[in-house]
Amino acid sequence: MLRSLLITVVSGLTMLFAACTSQKVQSLTKTTQETLELVKKEAQRAIALTVEKVKNYEVDPDIGKEIIRNLKDAERKIDTQLAVAVQLEKTGSREEILQFAERTNVIIQSALTDLKSLNDLYDISTFSSFETATFFPAGMFGIPPEKQDEAKKSIEPIVQRIIKFFGDHPRQRFVAVIVCYGFSDETPIAKESPLYSPLLAKMKTNNPTRQELNVKLSELRAKSIANLLVDLIKINEGLIPNPKLINYDIKWMGKGEELPYPDRVRDYKADDKRRRMVSLIWNVLPGSLYAQGLSNDTAMR
16 A cells, blocks of 8 residues: 555656646645645554554564654654645745645655555564574573574574565665563572573672572573674675665563563463573664664664
8 A cells, every 4th residue: 555655646746746837736735735644644554553563572662662652753743744734725825835845745755665664564574482492502691503503594584584674675774673582481590500600790799589690691692692693684784785774773681580471371380491482573664763773873884
């Protein structure tokens, strides 16, 4: 729908610009108003889709709030343009209407391009989860050499989906937001364990609780997966049409013994391999909907 709307908007407004008699000027104002209303509806639809994606764990909640905030800002700007259009229709001169329509046409095309790419993103699965045993032997938070091939095989399909998305939208500026969460079960980490000292060295307390140790363990495992994904994107960067248009916002967090997605699984146990997992969410967002990633200046190097 967005693709056909974008084509219709561009061709329709271009034709009106090309033949602006006094009657056409009035038609231009009306067409601009109608198009702004359509863009507003698409923005509202994108907000509803974002809420659904957050609910389904395909958009991180904080990222979702940022997307929705920017979409609502876009709605307010459209309302401002609509109010101007109404006033110009009543009292505007031919020159004022033409200038307004030209400015608004740029806004409309930019908004539709961004909404289309967001819509395309939401058609793709952007959530993955893995048992930590896929990447880490017991007692480790780094991916050892013997696990590298298996780990890369698991992550490579995600990398290919991200790169394909860049290729499908070669001239847009994007922020690739990658969020990785680590989870653990309630298995204690004994002081005699070879894992204890390396974890303790990365903590701010000398006497951590079981829960704190598991939070740190899950955080470091999430960081390892995020770094692997970044490394694989770097290796394949030659496949990205214009890498300079892409910024990256990479996040990882340890959830420790927090139950992963309890609305999906209700029979977790204290010692449960289903709780020992890493989940990964990726979203490639237009800069207008995630300006935070642009201000971070986190282009892949």
